[in-house]
Amino acid sequence: MIDSIIDKVNNLLRSPTTKGVVGFFDDDHECVVAATKMREAGYKHFDAITPFPVHGMEEAVGVKRSPIPYVTFVMGLTGCSAGLFLQYWTSAVDWPVLVGGMPMFSLPAFIPVTFETTILFGALSSVAAMFAFNKLPKVDPPVLDPLLTCSRFALWVPSTEPGYNEDKVKAFMEELGAKDIKSGEF
């Protein structure tokens, strides 16, 4: 009974696998050079997997800039106006209380909270957007090779690549100088 529930949950969480070809490289520089050549050869959907952030890899793979800053900006503005409106409505409209002879709507006194709500909305929505854009959380990330978190660098071409042909991709990887090439479903 419990086993079958676990299986069902597991199946729900399991992301679909993709066939593809993966080529391994021994150092970050070779991998960047290979990725640049691959992009120049017209590949669109390939990815690079490295154990640490590699300078210049975004440009080499052709990764577009993240849309997160726009989310942050819009949500920051939302937080700014929401915070200001909340204070205006509570202290000047719904329950006006005279404090220290200052006007009901005292902008200077409202700035700190407005600032905080701007930051709060901006920050939380940035994190949320990061999760959404990266399709996180992911419980079963594909493991192309355990050493990819340690000492190896790889380029991955999924079968969703337009005009995908496994043998052609393998031949191209070899041309790029991949030390080890394997294909499979991940």
Add this chain to the structure above:
Amino acid sequence: MAHNHISADQVNPGKFELSNRGKTIFSVLSFLGLISFIIGLSTNKEQTWHAYLLSYFYFLSLGLGGVFFTAIQHVTKAGWSVTIRRFSEAMGAFLPFAAIGAVILVFGAHDLYSWLDVEYVKKDPILAGKEAYLNQGFFIARLVVFFLLWLLFARVIINRSTKQDETGDKMLTVKNVGTSIAFVLVFALSYSLFSVDTLMSLEPHWFSTIFGVYAFAGLFQSSIAFMILVALYMMKKGHVKGLVTMEHVHDLGKFLKAFTVFWAYIAFSQFILIWYANLPEETIFYYHRSHGAWAVISLALIVFKFIVPFIALLPRWAKRTPGHLAAVCVLVMIMQYVDLYWLIYPNFNGEHASFGFIEVGLFMGFLGLFLFTTMGFLAKHKVIPVKDPRLQEALDHHVSY
């Protein structure tokens, strides 16, 4: 990295020469400054000293800002900024002239600081209470100490850097770390007190404990803006091809944006505490500045020293587009002038602002002198520290997104 193939041992920057045209312009500017100073002193002595203090403080801050930027690069052992460090060092070359300027300032001090008037202080119990700090002897003694320290540190830190160009001795970089840490500490205290002495004491009854930080915020914001302008100019003239790139300028742009926010944060911190407490001896400062022409300038500061530069520097492209970035830098530098004007002038004028040829003339004079010393320094030395041990890091510098 892949896109940059310059190796640190092959670096050979072009020689920057101060053109005859540049020399002429700078000399004419300085000369005009001197003329208007003399004319001003004989026609309107008081206002001339106000204008002198304004322009003097402005350019002294730029000079100190350059040394401070240099020092924090050493303290943090920064690699990315090696190729732009010479620009900030060059700004420090103005400091010896600033020391002479301080001597001149002492001659005008009686037209600026009411607490120097012994009779007046005697009649005023508050000022009498502050006499232990605000008196002529101690004031001059502080100026002497500050300038000795600033000149000493600037000379040691910058000379090591230029000496390294010749010898390539890596120990000079190591030694500069300790010296820079000492300078940063000395600078924090001395510049705070200096701003209290020269600006805050213009209204000796008033006090604000955050005033030094406020002055520093303006110093750093305008210094970064000036550095960006120098970097963009040198890039345009092709003296630093492949050595100073858009990557460095982009990071300086981030600095400018960060310290634009910092200025606003400090300015607001100062304001909110005084506004909230609502004590007459504190609110007098903002009372002056929220009436008549000063109210307009106060609003202009919020809009053009914070909101406009902040939004204009927000997108990534804005920090990587030379024309756009230069325009923002010029705006920031103009607003730094307005900010100092706003700190100094309401103490003397009533509700109306006054601005005339004396202010313009003295600003031009200091500008000419400042550019002469800064650009002269760059012409005298290599435009980048060619033998810095961290040079390769700066050449490979790359801002990822």
